[in-house]
Amino acid sequence: xxxxxxTPLVSIRELSFSRGSRPIFENVSLDIARGKVTAIMxxxxxxxxxxxxxxxxxxxxxxxxxxxxxxxxxxxxxxxLFIARAKMGMLFQSGALFSDLSVxxxxxxxxxxxxxxxxxxxxxxVLMKLEAVGLRGAWNLMPAELSGGMQRRAALARAIALDxxxxxxxxxxxxxxxxxxxxxxxxxxxxxxALGLTTVIVSxxxxxxxHIADYIYLIANRSIIASGTPDELRHSESPFVQQFLNGxxxxxxxxxxxAKSYSEELGVRV
Amino acid sequence: MRTRTLxxxxxxxxxxxxxxxxxxxxxxxxxxxEVNQPSYKVYAHFQNIAGLVPRSKVTMSGVxxxxxxxxxxxxxxLNAKVTLEIxxxxxxxxxxxxxxxxxxxxxxxxxxxxxxxxxxxFVKNGDEIEQTQSSLVLEDLIGKFLFNKATEDKGxxxxxxxxxxxxxxxxx
Amino acid sequence: MIVDSIRRLGANTLAKLQSIxxxxxxxxxxLVAVPQPRTSFPLLIKQLYAVGVLSFAIIIVSGLFIGxxxxxxxxxxxxxxxxxxxxxxxxxxxxxxxxxxVVTALLFAGRAGSALxxxxxxxxxxxxxxxxxxxxxxxxxxxIAPRFWAGFISMPLLALIFSAxxxxxxxxxxxxxxxxxxxxxxxxxxxxxxFVDDVVNGMIKSVVFGVAVTWIALFxxxxxxxxxxxxxxxTTRTVVYGSLSVLxxxxxxxxxxxxxx
Numbered sequence: 110x111x112x113x114x115x116t117p118l119v120s121i122r123e124l125s126f127s128r129g130s131r132p133i134f135e136n137v138s139l140d141i142a143r144g145k146v147t148a149i150m151x152x153x154x155x156x157x158x159x160x161x162x163x164x165x166x167x168x169x170x171x172x173x174x175x176x177x178x179x180x181x182x183x184x185x186x187x188x189x190l191f192i193a194r195a196k197m198g199m200l201f202q203s204g205a206l207f208s209d210l211s212v213x214x215x216x217x218x219x220x221x222x223x224x225x226x227x228x229x230x231x232x233x234x235v236l237m238k239l240e241a242v243g244l245r246g247a248w249n250l251m252p253a254e255l256s257g258g259m260q261r262r263a264a265l266a267r268a269i270a271l272d273x274x275x276x277x278x279x280x281x282x283x284x285x286x287x288x289x290x291x292x293x294x295x296x297x298x299x300x301x302x303a304l305g306l307t308t309v310i311v312s313x314x315x316x317x318x319x320h321i322a323d324y325i326y327l328i329a330n331r332s333i334i335a336s337g338t339p340d341e342l343r344h345s346e347s348p349f350v351q352q353f354l355n356g357x358x359x360x361x362x363x364x365x366x367x368a369k370s371y372s373e374e375l376g377v378r379v
Numbered sequence: 380m381r382t383r384t385l386x387x388x389x390x391x392x393x394x395x396x397x398x399x400x401x402x403x404x405x406x407x408x409x410x411x412x413e414v415n416q417p418s419y420k421v422y423a424h425f426q427n428i429a430g431l432v433p434r435s436k437v438t439m440s441g442v443x444x445x446x447x448x449x450x451x452x453x454x455x456x457l458n459a460k461v462t463l464e465i466x467x468x469x470x471x472x473x474x475x476x477x478x479x480x481x482x483x484x485x486x487x488x489x490x491x492x493x494x495x496x497x498x499x500x501f502v503k504n505g506d507e508i509e510q511t512q513s514s515l516v517l518e519d520l521i522g523k524f525l526f527n528k529a530t531e532d533k534g535x536x537x538x539x540x541x542x543x544x545x546x547x548x549x550x551x
Numbered sequence: 552m553i554v555d556s557i558r559r560l561g562a563n564t565l566a567k568l569q570s571i572x573x574x575x576x577x578x579x580x581x582l583v584a585v586p587q588p589r590t591s592f593p594l595l596i597k598q599l600y601a602v603g604v605l606s607f608a609i610i611i612v613s614g615l616f617i618g619x620x621x622x623x624x625x626x627x628x629x630x631x632x633x634x635x636x637x638x639x640x641x642x643x644x645x646x647x648x649x650x651x652x653v654v655t656a657l658l659f660a661g662r663a664g665s666a667l668x669x670x671x672x673x674x675x676x677x678x679x680x681x682x683x684x685x686x687x688x689x690x691x692x693x694x695i696a697p698r699f700w701a702g703f704i705s706m707p708l709l710a711l712i713f714s715a716x717x718x719x720x721x722x723x724x725x726x727x728x729x730x731x732x733x734x735x736x737x738x739x740x741x742x743x744x745x746f747v748d749d750v751v752n753g754m755i756k757s758v759v760f761g762v763a764v765t766w767i768a769l770f771x772x773x774x775x776x777x778x779x780x781x782x783x784x785x786t787t788r789t790v791v792y793g794s795l796s797v798l799x800x801x802x803x804x805x806x807x808x809x810x811x812x
Contacts, residue, residue, distance in 0.1 A: 389599045395708070
């Protein structure tokens with residue numbers, strides 16, 4: 110579609126954001142390369158999901174730019190944002206299927222919102238997307254009747270309904286059993302390979318993410334503390350990166366909550 | 380299908396609501412007999428309208444022939460000026476009729492009763508009914524009764540206990 | 552110490568004001584949407600069902616019982632003055648002017664209001680509102696606006712049904728059971744109930760209550776903390792704030808409408 114396949118699809122430049130008086134990001138810059146899987150990782154509460162909200166235009170940064178295909182998202186009009194969102198798909202952590210609509214209606218929802226396609230065309234598209242995630246037989250079920258893993262897959266079908274250029278996954282592996290994780294990993298990879306989908310994964314699930322990502326950003330303490338390919342990070346010399354990737358209980362992030370010395374508390378004189 | 384039952388029940392609900400409205404309008408507030416009755420305005424002055432309120436009935440021989448439209452103080456004559464709306468088809472009220480403020484029942488609401496006179500001319504829109512009788516004030520009545528009772532007990536010629544105040548023709 | 556409490560009071564007041572402001576913007580954005588008949592009409596019908604039809608049963612039952620009690624108590628009181636003929640007047644005016652709009656609104660806040668809050672709160676907690684936004688559809692128009700209109704439309708209808716059923720209940724007690732002459736029951740009622748002054752004013756009241764309760768219910772759901780505890784707090788707030796505002800508005804409206812009669 111685009112001739113400049115080298116320019117990143119999404120570019121975040123010098124972004125700063127505070128929630129109330131608490132700063133979340135300070136001058137963060139990162140690029141999401143076209144057609145590649147980029148992972149954003151970090152400890153819980155560092156604001157990873159918030160980054161996705163900036164890209165989707167649901168939150169506005171205090172300063173900095175969020176460029177999607179060269180256009181700055183915070184400056185977009187409602188019309189432009191509407192069009193931009195048609196090219197993005199997002200899989201939320203809880204699936205977020207609309208509980209009062211069937212699986213079929215859920216997947217058809219973006220199609221009905223953005224296009225004027227006839228019912229028969231919508232029918233074919235919906236079945237196609239459901240087939241891609243392996244849920245074609247479940248088209249008539251309500252979300253409450255699906256298992257957690259199936260809900261995620263249905264939500265994924267909805268996210269790709271409009272054949273977006275960019276797809277964002279918010280903690281896709283959190284709390285899933287190994288089989289479901291395996292299915293999701295396969296789907297993510299297949300979609301990337303078959304459709305050239307630019308993929309952003311926000312996760313703190315180390316093994317799966319390292320397995321599937323082409324490039325990783327590690328965010329902590331309000332900025333990016335490390336970035337690189339999975340191999341580069343595995344061999345990184347930063348103790349924090351090592352603690353995070355290996356899941357060590359103690360390191361730069363301390364195990365003990367700050368407290369008085371133990372002997373003092375117990376009243377033992379050393 | 381599911382949508383059809385849904386729409387059907389919503390339709391029934393709306394119909395039930397409108398039916399309730401009609402019930403309240405017609406059976407409960409007796410709307411149909413009053414609505415859009417064309418009427419003409421007639422004025423009357425009273426010394427005391429105590430208890431009469433706008434929308435009180437105006438009757439003749441007990442039959443409702445109109446409503447009280449407005450009550451205000453006549454600043455020049457220093458009494459109450461009442462605007463009556465009489466239905467158009469009751470157009471033979473003679474100019475010497477008497478308009479009295481009466482009470483429905485012992486503690487009931489006040490209304491205006493018109494007793495027809497004998498004149499050949501009739502009141503028209505904007506005319507005034509000259510002869511009026513004010514509202515009975517309970518305290519005056521009791522006071523008169525007690526006064527008469529007292530004089531009676533003193534042995535003087537018993538004055539006939541008035542059962543009603545004499546009709547005072549107030550002319551100006 | 553004192554400075555501290557004053558500062559906290561000031562902060563609390565500012566927070567409340569901010570909340571009211573947010574609620575106002577919320578109402579504006581939800582309602583000043585241009586309705587798209589093709590999609591919004593079916594949504595409205597669905598919400599009328601959820602909000603109106605499902606409240607129908609509780610309104611009818613409550614209306615009937617309140618009418619029966621009014622008939623009974625009213626008779627007991629009036630008979631001591633020999634004025635039991637006025638029972639029709641008593642029952643109908645009480646219902647049409649006050650109990651119909653107010654009790655309906657309180658029941659509505661408890662049943663439909665809390666259901667709305669819980670539903671919206673749950674949608675918020677499961678990120679359905681956010682994902683709808685990401686797809687490019689405004690949840691204020693798609694989810695909130697139909698529920699607003701359903702509330703505004705249902706409330707006066709429910710209040711009318713309540714009053715009508717209550718009056719029938721009063722009639723059942725007064726005429727069928729206690730033996731008041733049916734003719735005077737209805738005639739006295741018709742003489743004292745004015746359509747414009749009483750029935751229409753009662754309807755205006757219930758529209759105002761409908762606006763207040765629906766607005767509170769939807770805003771609490773929309774604004775709640777997206778956790779289970781947050782939803783529970785929001786639902787409680789809907790019932791409490793909704794009920795209190797109905798009672799306060801009732802006083803204000805009654806003073807304005809019936810104050811100088």
